Amino acid sequence: MRCESCGKNEAKFHYTKIFNGNIEEKHLCESCAVNDYDFDFDFENHFSMNKLFTGLIDSSVENNKEEINLKCEKCGQTYSEFKSKGKFGCDECYITFKDKLDPLIKGLHGHNHHKGKIPKHSSNHIFLKREKDILKKDLEDAIKEERFEKAAILRDKLKGISSKLEEIKE
Amino acid sequence: MTQWLDEIGEEEDIVISTRVRVARNLSKYKFPEYMSISESDNLTDDVLNRVKKEESDEYKFKRLRDLNKLEQRVYVEDHLISPSILKNENIGSFLLRKDEKATIMINEEDHLRIQTLFPGLNLEKAWELCSSIDDFLEEELKYAYDSDLGYLTACPTNVGTGLRASVMLHLPCVSMTGSISVIIEGLRKIGLTARGLYGEGSEALGFLYQISNQITLGDTEEEIINKLDKVVHQILTRERNTRKYLTSNRLVEMENKVYRSLGILKYSRILSSTEAMEHLSNIRMGETMNILKNKELSSAIKLMIDIQPANIQKKLNKEMNSKERDIERARMMREFTLGVEV
Ligand SMILES: [Zn+2]
Ligand SMILES: [Zn+2]
Numbered sequence: 388m389r390c391e392s393c394g395k396n397e398a399k400f401h402y403t404k405i406f407n408g409n410i411e412e413k414h415l416c417e418s419c420a421v422n423d424y425d426f427d428f429d430f431e432n433h434f435s436m437n438k439l440f441t442g443l444i445d446s447s448v449e450n451n452k453e454e455i456n457l458k459c460e461k462c463g464q465t466y467s468e469f470k471s472k473g474k475f476g477c478d479e480c481y482i483t484f485k486d487k488l489d490p491l492i493k494g495l496h497g498h499n500h501h502k503g504k505i506p507k508h509s510s511n512h513i514f515l516k517r518e519k520d521i522l523k524k525d526l527e528d529a530i531k532e533e534r535f536e537k538a539a540i541l542r543d544k545l546k547g548i549s550s551k552l553e554e555i556k557e
Numbered sequence: 558m559t560q561w562l563d564e565i566g567e568e569e570d571i572v573i574s575t576r577v578r579v580a581r582n583l584s585k586y587k588f589p590e591y592m593s594i595s596e597s598d599n600l601t602d603d604v605l606n607r608v609k610k611e612e613s614d615e616y617k618f619k620r621l622r623d624l625n626k627l628e629q630r631v632y633v634e635d636h637l638i639s640p641s642i643l644k645n646e647n648i649g650s651f652l653l654r655k656d657e658k659a660t661i662m663i664n665e666e667d668h669l670r671i672q673t674l675f676p677g678l679n680l681e682k683a684w685e686l687c688s689s690i691d692d693f694l695e696e697e698l699k700y701a702y703d704s705d706l707g708y709l710t711a712c713p714t715n716v717g718t719g720l721r722a723s724v725m726l727h728l729p730c731v732s733m734t735g736s737i738s739v740i741i742e743g744l745r746k747i748g749l750t751a752r753g754l755y756g757e758g759s760e761a762l763g764f765l766y767q768i769s770n771q772i773t774l775g776d777t778e779e780e781i782i783n784k785l786d787k788v789v790h791q792i793l794t795r796e797r798n799t800r801k802y803l804t805s806n807r808l809v810e811m812e813n814k815v816y817r818s819l820g821i822l823k824y825s826r827i828l829s830s831t832e833a834m835e836h837l838s839n840i841r842m843g844e845t846m847n848i849l850k851n852k853e854l855s856s857a858i859k860l861m862i863d864i865q866p867a868n869i870q871k872k873l874n875k876e877m878n879s880k881e882r883d884i885e886r887a888r889m890m891r892e893f894t895l896g897v898e899v
Contacts, residue, residue: 462587474666477587478701478709488713492706495714497748498775501707503718504688506695516704 390416459483519548559635559862561657566677570845571793573725573765573858574636577683577782578672579691580710580719582701588711589645589664597648597664604663607697608652616652616661621645627876630867636674638662659690666711667719669694680722680786684778707774717774722782724789729764729842730799731792737766740792748772749788762831763838763861768792804846815843819897822890827883833864833890840897850898860893 390398396416457466462476466484475481481488492499522545529538566572586592586600601620608616621629621643629646632638637657642649642665652661662670671694673687701709707717715721731737741751750771753761768789770781803811818839822828841857843849862868864886870877873885 462591464591473713474590474711475588475709475713476591478582478584478703481703481706481709491713492716492774496717496772496774498717498772500705501703501717501774502780503707503720503777504691506700506702507692508696508699 388414390414392416457483515548515552519545519552522548559657559859561637561674562676562859562862564676566675566679568678568793569676571727571796572678572789573676573727575675575677575679575683575722575724576636576672577680577687577720577722578670579687579708580667580715580721581669581671581691581694581708582667582710583669584699584701586668589648589666589668590711592648592664594647600668601648601650601663603698604652604661604669604694607694608661610697612693614655616654618650618652620650622647627867627870631871634862634865634867636862639665639670639672641665642670659686661690661694667715678724678786678789680724680782680789684722684782688778714771715773718776718778718781720773720778720781721769722785723767723769724785725765725767726789726792726796727764727838727841728761728766728792728796729838730803731796732761732764733803734799736795736799737761740795744768744788747784747788749785763834764842765838800846811843811846812848815839815846815848816899819843819849819894819899823894825887825890827880828887828890829879829883830864830866830886833886834861836890837861856893856896860889864889 388398390396391414393416398414398416458464459476459480460483461479464476464480466487469475469480469484489499522541526538526541526545529535529541562574566574582588583600583603585603586596589597592600605618619632624632629638629643632651632653633640633643635657637653637660638651639662642651642662645664648664650663652663654660658673658675660670660672660674662672671687671690673683673690675683703709708719710716710719728737731740744751748771749768751766751768753764753766768785770785773781776784818836822833822836822840837857837860840849844857863872866879866882869882869885869889877885
């Protein structure tokens with residue numbers, strides 16, 4: 388049997404690796420085995436994760452026009468690149484692809500809401516942002532229901548929070 | 558090296574080490590895969606400036622591009638940096654705490670990977686230290702964070718807490734009796750995962766398994782740590798009971814296994830790292846089952862690291878091909894067996 392890494396030498400090392408119940412076999416020659424991280428006491432590798440979970444990304448909505456044009460402004464990664472790689476290019480990808488992420492995140496973690504640590508220093512910012520989102524929704528509802536006096540009050544509050552947020556940013 | 562293994566750990570008859578890491582990114586930059594070298598140097602400076610302010614004596618700083626391949630591999634074999642950071646040779650660097658209990662990796666898959674490492678079972682301490690380094694860095698570095706999804710990471714498998722807690726266990730007896738497969742299947746069902754290296758047969762190389770959390774979003778860090786701790790204790794009980802059972806019912810077979818390994822280590826002239834690991838694992842098992850006199854338990858484990866290819870070459874301070882390493886490895890083993898009391 389030939390080495391599956393270089394394809395030249397004879398494979399002398401055969402091993403099976405079990406990861407999450409999946410079995411992967413490797414056949415390597417001596418020199419490739421030396422350079423193979425899995426072979427030497429290494430457990431940190433998360434090699435096949437990507438292939439496992441890219442299947443979770445919405446396979447149903449293929450060839451959607453809007454989806455093809457979806458592209459992150461900060462890093463330039465497109466949604467289809469994300470689909471094949473399974474990795475984000477920057478933090479704003481999370482916002483750009485937000486509407487499509489829920490099945491993936493839920494499929495991986497069984498949840499879609501973080502309960503743990505909040506960065507202490509920027510927590511102010513995060514709480515304000517949370518409040519801003521709620522106000523925004525209330526404002527939309529008030530306008531829909533034509534309660535304009537209420538809407539005016541909400542709009543002023545929203546302005547206040549937005550300027551506070553700007554201050555923190557600087 | 559492997560200074561982190563120096564002190565005696567809790568449950569050290571079975572638990573080799575505890576490792577906790579969190580993944581963090583700075584909102585100012587794109588993730589490492591999309592970064593230019595100059596951007597990544599700026600980010601590295603940001604982190605260094607923060608550390609220099611208060612903790613500069615605590616850490617030594619290394620850029621991967623300033624290390625040769627052998628030096629890089631030694632850090633990986635010693636578990637102080639992850640193998641995957643080597644893929645980012647041009648942009649990756651790390652800060653290693655002087656006691657080797659903590660590493661801040663810069664520009665791995667994420668901007669920051671804060672890792673803490675303790676001998677034995679020590680999840681709570683490892684998390685505490687990791688979290689405090691995280692807090693310290695965050696005072697001046699603005700993290701990418703979303704109120705719904707938590708800490709944002711390059712890979713969606715890490716989003717939320719960004720936390721991976723793992724414990725390395727030596728499980729020879731549940732492996733030999735076959736109940737390990739039931740354990741692994743059970744772990745999978747509760748969101749934990751077990752990884753082992755598999756040798757020629759069906760058993761994990763050296764009977765070493767790493768158990769870690771798979772899910773990073775939806776539970777608090779404390780909940781993740783506590784769950785893992787509980788499950789590890791259950792596995793410990795199982796392994797110990799099996800050891801007892803084998804000692805009272807299969808003593809000759811167990812002695813046979815241990816003494817054969819001792820013989821091979823004592824008289825071999827050429828040993829691959831795989832073969833050496835297998836036999837060292839049996840020696841360690843013999844020590845915990847009182848078949849061999851119990852000397853310092855961690856010495857067999859330290860040796861498992863010392864006999865890895867890069868460590869051997871570093872010790873002799875020269876490049877060696879695999880045959881030369883196998884010969885040196887056999888020599889080290891003979892030396893080791895002189896200290897094993899029958
Ligand atoms: Zn090869
Ligand atoms: Zn992006």
